Amino acid sequence: MKIALLLGAIFALFAVALGAFGAHALKDKFAEPRYAETWETAVRYQMYHGLALLCVGIMDDVFGGMVGLTWATYLLAAGVIVFSGSLYVLSITGIRKLGAITPIGGVLLLAGWGCVIAAIL
Numbered sequence: 001m002k003i004a005l006l007l008g009a010i011f012a013l014f015a016v017a018l019g020a021f022g023a024h025a026l027k028d029k030f031a032e033p034r035y036a037e038t039w040e041t042a043v044r045y046q047m048y049h050g051l052a053l054l055c056v057g058i059m060d061d062v063f064g065g066m067v068g069l070t071w072a073t074y075l076l077a078a079g080v081i082v083f084s085g086s087l088y089v090l091s092i093t094g095i096r097k098l099g100a101i102t103p104i105g106g107v108l109l110l111a112g113w114g115c116v117i118a119a120i121l
Contacts, residue, residue: 001060004073008053011080015047018088031094042087049080049109056116068119072112079108 022039030036053076060069083105090098 001057001069001073004053004057004060004069007073007077008050008055008057011046011050011053011077013050015043015050018046019043022091026092030091035091035094038087039091042084042091045109046080046084049076049112052076052112052116059116059119066119068115072115072119075108075112075115079105079110079112081105082108 019040022036022043026039027036030039053073056069056072056076060066083102086098086101086105089095090102
Protein backbone atom coordinates (compact mmCIF):
# COMPACT_ATOMS: atom_id res chain seq x y z
CA MET A 1 0.00 0.00 0.00
CA LYS A 2 1.71 3.07 -1.28
CA ILE A 3 0.11 5.48 1.22
CA ALA A 4 1.62 3.58 4.17
CA LEU A 5 5.06 3.70 2.57
CA LEU A 6 4.71 7.39 1.77
CA LEU A 7 3.43 8.36 5.22
CA GLY A 8 6.10 6.24 6.90
CA ALA A 9 8.86 7.93 4.94
CA ILE A 10 7.42 11.40 5.56
CA PHE A 11 7.05 10.79 9.31
CA ALA A 12 10.61 9.42 9.52
CA LEU A 13 12.01 12.36 7.55
CA PHE A 14 10.29 14.88 9.79
CA ALA A 15 11.27 12.96 12.94
CA VAL A 16 14.93 13.42 12.02
CA ALA A 17 14.38 17.10 11.18
CA LEU A 18 12.32 17.82 14.30
CA GLY A 19 14.79 15.95 16.49
CA ALA A 20 17.65 18.09 15.23
CA PHE A 21 15.53 21.24 15.42
CA GLY A 22 14.60 20.50 19.03
CA ALA A 23 18.18 19.71 20.03
CA HIS A 24 19.65 22.82 18.47
CA ALA A 25 17.28 25.61 17.44
CA LEU A 26 14.78 25.14 20.26
CA LYS A 27 17.26 24.31 22.98
CA ASP A 28 16.47 27.48 24.96
CA LYS A 29 12.97 28.10 23.65
CA PHE A 30 10.94 25.35 25.30
CA ALA A 31 8.14 26.56 27.58
CA GLU A 32 10.04 24.93 30.46
CA PRO A 33 13.38 23.10 30.41
CA ARG A 34 11.66 19.77 31.17
CA TYR A 35 9.77 20.04 27.88
CA ALA A 36 12.95 19.15 25.99
CA GLU A 37 12.32 15.57 27.13
CA THR A 38 8.68 15.81 26.04
CA TRP A 39 9.83 16.95 22.58
CA GLU A 40 12.22 14.00 22.45
CA THR A 41 9.41 11.59 23.31
CA ALA A 42 7.31 13.03 20.48
CA VAL A 43 10.19 12.60 18.03
CA ARG A 44 10.86 9.04 19.19
CA TYR A 45 7.24 7.93 18.84
CA GLN A 46 6.98 9.61 15.46
CA MET A 47 10.04 7.72 14.22
CA TYR A 48 8.88 4.38 15.65
CA HIS A 49 5.54 4.70 13.94
CA GLY A 50 7.03 6.03 10.72
CA LEU A 51 9.07 2.83 10.58
CA ALA A 52 5.98 0.81 11.50
CA LEU A 53 4.11 2.36 8.58
CA LEU A 54 6.94 1.37 6.25
CA CYS A 55 6.57 -2.20 7.56
CA VAL A 56 2.80 -2.08 7.04
CA GLY A 57 3.32 -0.97 3.44
CA ILE A 58 5.80 -3.77 2.84
CA MET A 59 3.47 -6.32 4.46
CA ASP A 60 0.68 -5.21 2.17
CA ASP A 61 2.94 -5.56 -0.88
CA VAL A 62 4.07 -9.05 0.16
CA PHE A 63 0.75 -10.47 1.36
CA GLY A 64 -1.63 -8.23 -0.61
CA GLY A 65 -5.07 -6.95 0.24
CA MET A 66 -5.08 -7.37 4.02
CA VAL A 67 -8.01 -5.13 4.98
CA GLY A 68 -6.74 -4.58 8.51
CA LEU A 69 -3.59 -2.98 7.14
CA THR A 70 -5.56 -0.19 5.50
CA TRP A 71 -7.18 0.60 8.84
CA ALA A 72 -3.80 0.27 10.56
CA THR A 73 -2.30 2.82 8.18
CA TYR A 74 -4.90 5.46 8.90
CA LEU A 75 -5.04 4.82 12.64
CA LEU A 76 -1.25 4.87 13.03
CA ALA A 77 -0.99 8.05 10.96
CA ALA A 78 -3.74 9.76 12.96
CA GLY A 79 -2.12 8.56 16.18
CA VAL A 80 1.24 10.08 15.23
CA ILE A 81 -0.38 13.38 14.34
CA VAL A 82 -2.41 13.59 17.55
CA PHE A 83 0.13 12.05 19.95
CA SER A 84 3.36 13.60 18.72
CA GLY A 85 1.67 16.75 17.46
CA SER A 86 0.13 17.53 20.84
CA LEU A 87 3.49 16.96 22.55
CA TYR A 88 5.27 19.26 20.09
CA VAL A 89 2.78 22.05 20.72
CA LEU A 90 2.83 21.43 24.49
CA SER A 91 6.65 21.64 24.50
CA ILE A 92 6.66 25.03 22.81
CA THR A 93 3.61 26.66 24.37
CA GLY A 94 3.38 25.05 27.80
CA ILE A 95 -0.41 24.77 27.40
CA ARG A 96 -1.06 21.87 29.74
CA LYS A 97 -4.59 21.25 28.47
CA LEU A 98 -2.95 19.70 25.42
CA GLY A 99 -1.87 16.89 27.71
CA ALA A 100 -5.49 15.75 27.66
CA ILE A 101 -5.31 15.25 23.88
CA THR A 102 -2.14 13.16 23.93
CA PRO A 103 -3.83 9.99 25.29
CA ILE A 104 -6.29 10.10 22.38
CA GLY A 105 -3.29 9.80 20.08
CA GLY A 106 -2.05 6.89 22.19
CA VAL A 107 -5.39 5.11 21.81
CA LEU A 108 -5.24 5.64 18.03
CA LEU A 109 -1.76 4.12 17.98
CA LEU A 110 -2.95 1.13 20.01
CA ALA A 111 -5.91 0.66 17.68
CA GLY A 112 -3.55 0.77 14.71
CA TRP A 113 -1.39 -1.95 16.23
CA GLY A 114 -4.53 -3.94 16.97
CA CYS A 115 -5.40 -3.76 13.28
CA VAL A 116 -1.95 -5.00 12.34
CA ILE A 117 -2.43 -7.98 14.68
CA ALA A 118 -5.91 -8.65 13.27
CA ALA A 119 -4.57 -8.51 9.71
CA ILE A 120 -1.84 -11.00 10.53
CA LEU A 121 -4.31 -13.40 12.15
